[in-house]
Amino acid sequence: MKLATIRTGSVTAAVRIDQTEAVETGHPDVGALLAEDGWQELAAGADGTRHALDALDYAPVVPCPQKIFCVGLNYRSHILEMGRELPEFPTVFAKFPAVLIGAYDDIVLPAASQAVDWEGEMAVIVGARARKVSVEEAAGLIAGYSVLNDVTARDWQYRTKEWLQGKNFEATTPFGPVLVTADEAHATSRRLVTRVDGETKQQADTGDLVFDAATLVSYLSTIITLEPGDVIATGTPGGVGHARTPQEYLGDGTVLTTRIEGLGECRNHCVQEKSDDA
Template structure:
């Protein structure tokens, strides 16, 4: 099953995306749908109103997650690229909902940064309350997967030992277009990122050091995960900051982030307009 949050004249709506139409579930967004313990049956039974697929305006798949937790240095190839050692534990940092944009919205390049970099990632959306869990239970708590790009201000990220300030600039993080449930998504997914049609990242999620279930189990030891919370599992090699010379996003660049079976985000980069 595929779920999405779309913008309509009456506000955002959660929809089940079928092959020929998108059907509203009766919820304001996918996060609100997942808050219903019976969300899967409710979504499967939804019958109307419906929207033509070519009219959909995608919002972030979960517009305002309670938590967005991200994993750094989590692909073996990327770890080698950055000259680091494979970590014993996941490197966790946070992001805030203001950073999110829809699958086809503009990515805003902040005026304060000259080093905005791409980071294609697999996002995991939580579908049940999780606390102090093992990996098997964690696996069962996954509502689905989506595409995310953790666009990062490298000059701000490395100002201090803490990364958050470079990771959560407003309107920088494409997230969508749809949540794809695990039974349909599969495993070992090909992930790519392209800038103006040139592929700059290419990997398979099998290269993850800490997979979805392991990350959920680890984080659940720290705090409770709730339906609609999001975990971004890190980026593979090919980031612009590691190139010689470094390469960064510029206004007008088209950023395309794709994961096989999940779809793609295609976003135009625009300069921030400050008042």
């Protein structure tokens, strides 16, 4: 099953995406749907207002998750090609909901940064409360998967040893277009491709993750209770612009495409924010 949050005028609505139309579930967004007991049955049986697929205006699939965790250095081949040892524990940082945009919304390139980079990633969406769960238990608590790009202001990221400031510029992080439920997205290996103006920059297999989805849910649930709708971005492979020679970054008018086999595609135009003194 595929679920999405769409904009309908001044409000949003959770929908089930069928082959020919989208059907409203009666919830304001996918996060609200996931908070309901038996959300799978509610979504499968929904028979609300219907929308043509080609007319959908996608919001972030979960517009306001309580928590957004991101994982760094999580693709085995990329770590080894850089001559590093595989990490013993996940490298974790956070994003805030204001960074999220829909799968086809414009990315706002912040005026304060001259080094905005791409990071295509698979997102995991939590489907039930999880606290101190095992890896085996965690697998059954995943609602599904989606596409995310952890767009990063590198010059701000590396101002200090902490990354948060480079990861949280507003309206920079595409997320969607749909949540593919775990029962449908059962493959452990999916091809991830990031393209900039049609040129492939990143290619990877999600089966190459050092810490897989269930391991990350288990690990993070040891720290804090995970709630339905919480998001985990599982990390990016090699091919980011900052690591290239010469370095490459997103610019005004650039089109960033992030695709994961079986999960969908985000396609976003980059729009330069005007400086305050312009």
